[in-house]
Amino acid sequence: MLSAAAVMAPVPAAPKSSLEALLETIKKRDERPKDEPPALPARPTCRGRLPRARRSPTPPRVHLEDGVAEGAAADTDEKPEAVADTDKKPEAVNENKPEMEKENTPEVKKEIGGQEAKEGKAVNGRIFGAKRKLCSVEPVDESPYVENLHEERKDATACKEPPSPYFSSARAKRNGKPVFTDSMDYVLQKKLRVWCSASDEKWELGQIQSISGDDVEIHLVNGEVLTLPSERLLPANPDILDGVDDLIQMSYLNEPSVLYNLQYRYSRDHIYTKAGPVLIAINPLKEVPLYGKDLIRKYRQKLTNDPHVYAIADIAFNEMLRDGINQSIIISGESGAGKTETAKIAMQYLAALGGANGMESEVLQTNVILEALGNAKTSRNDNSSRFGKLIEMHFSETGKICGAKIQTFLLVQSRVVRRAPGERSYHIFYQLCSGASPLHRKKLLLRDANYYNYLKQSACLRIDGVDDAKRFSSLLGALDIVQISGENQMELFSMLAVVLWLGNISFSVIDNENHVEVDSNEGLANAAKLLGCSVPQLVIALSTRKIQAGKENIVQRLTLTQALDARDALAKSIYAHLFDWIVEQINHSLGTGRQRTRRSISILDIYGFESFNKNGFEQFCINYANERLQQHFNRHLFKLEQEVRF
Template sequence: MSQKVTPFMQSLKSLPADYRFDGSPVSDRLENSSGASVRLTNSNVPRKGGLRNGVSRTDTAAGDSEDSPYSGHGVFVEEQSLTDDVDSGAATMPLPQSDERRWSDTSAYARKKILQSWIQLPNGNWELGKILSTSGEESVISLPEGKVIKVISETLVPANPDILDGVDDLMQLSYLNEPSVLYNLNYRYNQDMIYTKAGPVLVAVNPFKEVPLYGNRYIEAYRKKSNESPHVYAIADTAIREMIRDEVNQSIIISGESGAGKTETAKIAMQYLAALGGGSGIEYEILKTNPILEAFGNAKTLRNDNSSRFGKLIEIHFSESGKISGAQIQTFLLEKSRVVQCAEGERSYHIFYQLCAGASPALREKLNLTSAHEYKYLGQSNCYSINGVDDAERFHTVKEALDIVHVSKEDQESVFAMLAAVLWLGNVSFTVIDNENHVEPVADESLSTVAKLIGCNINELTLTLSKRNMRVRNDTIVQKLTLPQAIDARDALAKSIYSCLFDWLVEQINKSLAVGKRRTGRSISILDIYGFESFDKNSFEQFCINYANERLQQHFNRHLFKLEQEEYIQDGIDWTRVDFEDNQNCLSLFEKKPLGLLSLLDEESTFPNGTDLTLANKLKQHLQSNSCFRGDKGKLFTVVHYAGEVTYETTGFLEKNRDLLHSDSIQLLSSCSCLLPQAFASSMLIQSEKPVVGPLYKAGGADSQRLSVATKFKSQLFQLMQRLGNTTPHFIRCIKPNNIQSPGVYEQGLVLQQLRCCGVLEVVRISRSGFPTRMSHQKFSRRYGFLLVENIADRDPLSVSVAILHQFNILPEMYQVGYTKLFFRTGQIGVLEDTRNRTLHGILRVQSSFRGYQARCLLKELKRGISILQSCITLLSQVITLVLHLNLIVMEIL
């Protein structure tokens, strides 16, 4: 396989010429906890002076240290000779202590002068250098291009030996630090190995191109377990097997930032489940929900041409025999505001452009449809098309998919009519009707088309968009609207029609996929939810998204600790349960009543005079004492999330949280002759009549009481967590390697920021704080048995393993002997591996010396033989000459 390491990374590490990453299932494997295999590849590759006897020291629990867990700085420097390392190092090796620095497994490293180390350059990039000398607090480093620099020894970060290049599980890295993880992911990414395990988590780096990793051949290989490289298929396969074996529902939780590949990953997982659990035909329907949901819920953003603007949980149900029997989809927090406004270079929801491009002439006429350029809602961002996407063709795909999920032709037409109504609403303009600047919609084609499409009286539509009925005590007063108020009313109506349409479609899909009597209660849920977001400006959407991520992170932590510790207990090792500090403090900041972010937001939303500034002041007044909160100036406040600090600006918080549709608009919809607007009105009324667990909103008028968006989202999240809590989770973290959506571009800083945000390194660190390296007794005794001085011919693998541990004086604290496996602390296996390599190297040297000696002896013999031969020949020729001479004399005499 050709090495396509980017120039930067090439400068980081020179790859052995004969190294080939072995993606085949026959490579040297270690079984790890989750049954996934971890490979120690290419053990015969000559090692550079990388990993030697460094024994790692890691923390015992999450969150024990105040430092960033991902900081590459903080290497302790001690003087110690190389030969001392195994013995004295082992004899004095401290146990993991919670107050040690994170990544303290680096400490033993810098002291070895011959070793390589990562150096962070002023531009933030990492470079691999050779430590030439260390004196005092400084080290002299030689960089690959021959430059020699002096650095503070503490800033050096250890590099792993080449044997660990491209390992398919980050847990296998002897030195776990940012540059090593970045290098490893890049190494794999350059060879289209986009999946890597981070302990129990699958990391997927978006390739931004087609990679030859999918399809029937691969599905078959994962099904038969003949391919065990990390993959979404492997995760889906484990989920199916565990669901059947344990009779426990499973979940695949996919997260990552926008454009990282969550939706694609979810589809790949669904593809595998459909292939394995298919047969009844329902799997085809399930797969066809994707084009529908993407058309109605995805849009082009600056970060992703096909960005999902909602969260999604799809629960796939299975029969007793493991066949798919149905599915259910739940959606979260659709970004409604995109319907009426979107930023320059972005688009509204795909379906609008698809309809305009792909509708038949008859449909166009019916809906009075024109080109996308004619609609103001679509025109404001100046972007109508997406490179390489044919909207007309996509429209036909969506119609086909709607047929497949049993949305009737009639209903499809109603759906398209609602879309056209939204587009025409955006074109409704207003004219001033009095000297108090009150307005009325212009009675033009736009207004009449909206009225026709939703089936309402044009006068009623005019009234709804120009006046508001307010109930004051028992009286109703009519308030005329100014231009901004009228525009708000129009846009609120458009947003509500669209979001109700989206919900209605999901409902229809769910009816079509319903399990009914075939329900067995076994399911695999796939969660494709927005990842943690931190932009220059963070608003209400980021506030909700990051709150959701706090909840998911807690789920993640709890699960991972449980899983890890269960394995220790199962294998009977002596293990004291590790308590972990979770993000409960931050969650309380959001959820606490009455003085939490959500409660205070809701409270302020109920005040008619509440503004975004009064909200910000209220938060500062009540939450200042919480360590996860910081009030900043004006409308700014900061939350210390598990993934970092995010500063929010309260502008628009109240309006987005209230999300009011005035009662007049609801009434208008319920008076429509078309069925869909009626259905939308009744669902809105049902919502407002539901027993209210959150606050009521009266700011908009008489009947517009409903749950706030934040409260609804919170209750959805609670339900989600309950559902997930009853499943065995499998986590996939998607990573976006660049912001330009291009293949082959790997931006270190961007990747690092995501690894930090989604806590990947944290998980590996947590997992490694226990006994991250495991090896079966058989494998261990096979690999290291030859090092034993005593004869082991008749001994069983367990006693051979124990003998090896004793012979090398491995401290009892550094390992545990389980029933089936040996468990090692971080870096410990590196010590043995190093000894093994040195011994092999020694054996080779002895062999070559012996062969040299043999060759020299042979040469000497040959030389001696030749000289004997030469003297014989000389003697012979002399004899012949003499004889000839004598002959001549005799002849002369005769």
């Protein structure tokens, strides 16, 4: 299965971007009435701008004459289409895009619908499963559009590029000539390539051989012959369009065509594909030669136009500098799709562009720290982010990085104390246990990872191909670069050791009401020592609760379940505060030189959609956050497209 992450092209924003506003809304959702979903932030009043490459001065095929758009004239006098020369290179065929755009205008849709209605036919969209009615037309040797092409070519104001027959949609009957109700009918008539849904899950590519009534005989590429009703078919693109680097160049944007194109490119290590202003990145799950200084230089100098995260980051950087407007890059996709890697690649590009004073390496090293504390092995991803983050990189007027800020969201705390078998807790615990120096081990009273209940319970202490000790030494280097003092580093590690020892504290039931006392063991002694409290103080905290009754304080013993919950809650709370504290330290360090320059690029990377065998409240929150993000994404993108188009 391919996992893909979508990177939304940079979105210019007001000083406080709509993305930030969205995230704030999500953060504040608890303050709202419970039955009312938080509203999405209003779209900025200033119109969004597409990346420069996507802007065109006037919509294609719109020629203003005496104040009347030619496109509008098509309402009454339909312009004929032409047959594309199938020998043409993909680029040539792709130049037919304006025709497709024309077809998609409301006017043309209205016209199509109107004609169909007049003829008493159902308006067939390109939706799979819609029952199609074949037109009873005589076989034609040539597309009926050919004749019209000649007429059209005579017209000096007409579009210079002949449109593709593959865009054909419902057409009016003209001069008694046969017409096609939709593009699928054209494909059937011309016996072109089609996608067949033979089984429910798989699409097969084939060539139409013959049609009998509603049944179509297709020769599949694997040699099989199938006979299927026409509604189980979807039009396939001509093979000259195989592997186009922008999906909008395709004639048919149906599911199998999109998947086929992505797979075609992926099998050639082209993991990036554009879909208009969105970049689709498919996780290669291996090293691919797509990164590095040489490529950064090529994208910087515009020597290549291939889809890439570098290109997205480059657009953001240029637009930010040129317009002095903050930019946002949203990365979205299911867990394991490659969002965090994509975010890091974008940051590396920006750091290469804006680096000069060492701030760039500080910014990049924050990833090492945050991944150690906030990432873990799950069943879907060996390095799964268990928190959301928004990294704001600030630049000076000359484009040099002058600071950064990290915001984090909803760290999954339960993982510290419990997780599914085969998964791990946060990387840092295993890194500390295997990488700490003998001196550190002594000071922190550390043992190996398999000694701690919190770590060994899920029966997974290692990740294939990952050296935790080596990662720990990288972590120490990153903490130094981000200027976390040696003293603070020791505080961090001793609190981590507290969490581990807390998990080894056990309880014994002392009466028939299930009340407990804390076992006096190594876990209790070491946790108290590292916390800096006495053993009796920790015992009271873990096994009793205080209730105020009138003016009196009553101390009650906890039951076994309550005591275990109290212990786990303390461990989770310490870890969550530690995480927030380290983010605060990082922000303090990166804040030097951060000014209100109105030149920043924010990169959003949150945990992706996930669905396990057993899902908890955290999955609910994660998936809800993703739904909201997707909603924002769709709303912003489609609205933007509409605004630009009309």
